[in-house]
Amino acid sequence: MDIINVGDKSINLYLIASNTHRLLIDTGFPNSLNNLGREMRKTGFKVNEIDFLIVTHFHVDHAGAIQEIKNQGVKFILFDIQQNAIKPMEDLTLGKWQYTPLRLDDNILMKVNHSREFLKSININGEIVATPGHSADSISLLLDSGESFTGDLYAEYLLTEKDFEQKQSWQKLKQLGVKEAFPSHGQPYKIQ
Numbered sequence: 001m002d003i004i005n006v007g008d009k010s011i012n013l014y015l016i017a018s019n020t021h022r023l024l025i026d027t028g029f030p031n032s033l034n035n036l037g038r039e040m041r042k043t044g045f046k047v048n049e050i051d052f053l054i055v056t057h058f059h060v061d062h063a064g065a066i067q068e069i070k071n072q073g074v075k076f077i078l079f080d081i082q083q084n085a086i087k088p089m090e091d092l093t094l095g096k097w098q099y100t101p102l103r104l105d106d107n108i109l110m111k112v113n114h115s116r117e118f119l120k121s122i123n124i125n126g127e128i129v130a131t132p133g134h135s136a137d138s139i140s141l142l143l144d145s146g147e148s149f150t151g152d153l154y155a156e157y158l159l160t161e162k163d164f165e166q167k168q169s170w171q172k173l174k175q176l177g178v179k180e181a182f183p184s185h186g187q188p189y190k191i192q
């Protein structure tokens with residue numbers, strides 16, 4: 001399994017490549033498809049060779065280019081717990097960015113607790129974990145080998161009393177065996 005960062009200065013976008021499939025985590029800002037295309041070229045794969053796209057949550061830097069990427073032939077997996085987060089992001093984004101609205105009739109709607117089965121089918125061993133706190137719709141991909149793609153979940157040492165939900169999310173990831181976090185902003189770091 002290869003983990004390749006195809007993001008830019010503003011955000012890390014992680015491409016997970018199994019021996020048969022490619023899964024992209026997060027999209028970058030609206031109108032950023034060219035950046036993704038440029039970074040993908042360095043990997044030897046084209047954007048249209050990404051099989052599936054997921055987003056860690058619906059904030060504009062993470063989910064602002066979903067439809068642009070879908071239009072290249074990439075299938076978008078929308079998790080059940082993220083459905084209600086689309087409209088709030090679009091309300092903040094439309095008119096301010098060159099944003100392509102997300103079509104709702106051609107996504108793969110998936111329950112978080114069916115993720116392991118799906119990932120297995122594309123030769124990725126792991127699961128999607130609901131990790132709310134930064135936002136209600138935040139998810140993390142946790143690989144069985146311990147790497148977790150945590151989106152904007154704050155590093156645990158930055159959390160205070162008030163961040164009860166994010167603490168619980170870390171608790172959950174630790175119980176499931178997280179060893180290394182790959183955040184959307186900043187460098188990967190080990191978990192003790």
Ligand SMILES: [Zn+2]
Nearest residue numbers: 057059134152
């Ligand atoms: Zn965010």
